[in-house]
Amino acid sequence: MMVMGAVMLGGIITGKPPVQLQQCTPIARITSEYNVFVVPANSPLKSMKDVVEQLKKDPGSVKWGGGSRGSTEHIAASMLARNVGVDPKKVNYVAFRGGGEAVAAILGGNVTVGGSGYSEFAEHIAAGKMRMVGVTSEQRLPGIAAPTMKEQGFDVVLGNWRGVYGAPGITPAQRAALTDMVVKATKHASWQEALKKNGWTPALLTGKPFDDFVDAEFASLRATMHLSGML
Numbered sequence: 001m002m003v004m005g006a007v008m009l010g011g012i013i014t015g016k017p018p019v020q021l022q023q024c025t026p027i028a029r030i031t032s033e034y035n036v037f038v039v040p041a042n043s044p045l046k047s048m049k050d051v052v053e054q055l056k057k058d059p060g061s062v063k064w065g066g067g068s069r070g071s072t073e074h075i076a077a078s079m080l081a082r083n084v085g086v087d088p089k090k091v092n093y094v095a096f097r098g099g100g101e102a103v104a105a106i107l108g109g110n111v112t113v114g115g116s117g118y119s120e121f122a123e124h125i126a127a128g129k130m131r132m133v134g135v136t137s138e139q140r141l142p143g144i145a146a147p148t149m150k151e152q153g154f155d156v157v158l159g160n161w162r163g164v165y166g167a168p169g170i171t172p173a174q175r176a177a178l179t180d181m182v183v184k185a186t187k188h189a190s191w192q193e194a195l196k197k198n199g200w201t202p203a204l205l206t207g208k209p210f211d212d213f214v215d216a217e218f219a220s221l222r223a224t225m226h227l228s229g230m231l
Contacts, residue, residue: 001027001164001165001166001178001182002024002164002165002166003162003163003164004021004162004163004164004165005160005161005162005163006072006159006160006161006162006217006221007067007068007070007071007072007160008021009021009214009217009218009221010068010069010070010071010072010074010075010221010225011068011070013070013218013221013222013225014069014070014225014230021165021214023168024165024166024167024168025165025166025167025168025169025170025175026163026165026166026210026211026214027163027164027165027166027175027178027179027182027206027210028163028164028179028182028183028204028205028206028210029161029162029163029203029204029205029206029210029213030162030163030164030182030186030202030203030204031161031162031195031200031201031202031203032159032160032161032162032200032201032203033117033118033119033159033160033161033162033198033199033200033201034117034118034135034136034137034141034158034159034160034201035066035072035073035076035115035116035117035135035136035158035160036115036116036117036118036121036132036134036135036136036144036146037051037073037076037113037114037115037132037133037134037135037136037149038106038113038114038115038121038124038125038130038131038132038133039051039106039112039113039114039130039131039133040106040107040109040129040130040131041128041129041130041131042109043109043112043131045112045113045133046131046133047133047147047152048133048134048147048149048152048154049152049153050133051112051113051133052080052084052154054112055080055081055084055086056084056085056086059081059086059087059090059091059092060090060092061092061112062091062092062112062113063092063093063094063110063111063112063113064077064091064092064093064094064111064112064113064114064115065094065096065102065105065106065110065111065112065113065114065115066093066094066095066096066102066114066115066116067095067096067099067102067116068095068097069093069095069230070221070225070230071095071160072136072158072159072160073115073116073160074091074093074095074230075158075221075224075225075228076115076136076149076156076158077091077093077113077115078091078093078224078225078227078228078230079155079156079158079224080149080154080156081228082227082228083154083155083156084154088227088228088229089228089229091228094110094111099116099120102114102116102120103120103121103124106121106124106130107124107129107130113133114130117160117198117199117200118135118141118144118198118199119197119198119199119200122199132144132145132146133146133147134146134147134148134149134152134154134156135147135148135149136148136149136156136157136158136159137157137159137201138150138157141199141201143196143199144199159201159203161203161217163205163210163214164182166178179206179207182206183204183206186202186204
């Protein structure tokens, strides 16, 4: 099986590879991980409202650091800009190839705001080197002391979900067997422990509802990325 998710959809939309996701077989969505936005501990920006005020004054002066172009943190930054009346095409987004590079840029003050899943920043937040200023969940996440974007007045809710796909051409019986295996695994105690440890939100979805969800996500991401000038 192949692990995939929202970031892969964004990469396919922007990269236009010859191999498409539709060639593989959907099995299940398993988690959703919301983006946590952080600033360096010594940043003069103390909250997302401070970030937004700076964004309104001079969009280019706010450097957003995160994953690849078209990632959920990139899209969330563009959604925020549009939400507060700033042209999303003016968002100054700096893409990094991996979490280590992004963390180094945030800690070094080379970007204004960093975005990723909580697990990527957890140790630096705990050490007091980063300060959380917002999370893109609908409600506050258990054990994560970050205000949601929504409660701060910004309508930005976006989850970086993960799922699994099977090989192309497998039979309905093989797809059903793989689906049963995944569902069974999500009930195991070690999986529940992993969810809690990493701040992942369980989001199990299988069968046609998962097929339809991925189709809707492709359409929604493509529309958002077009409006934000990513395409």
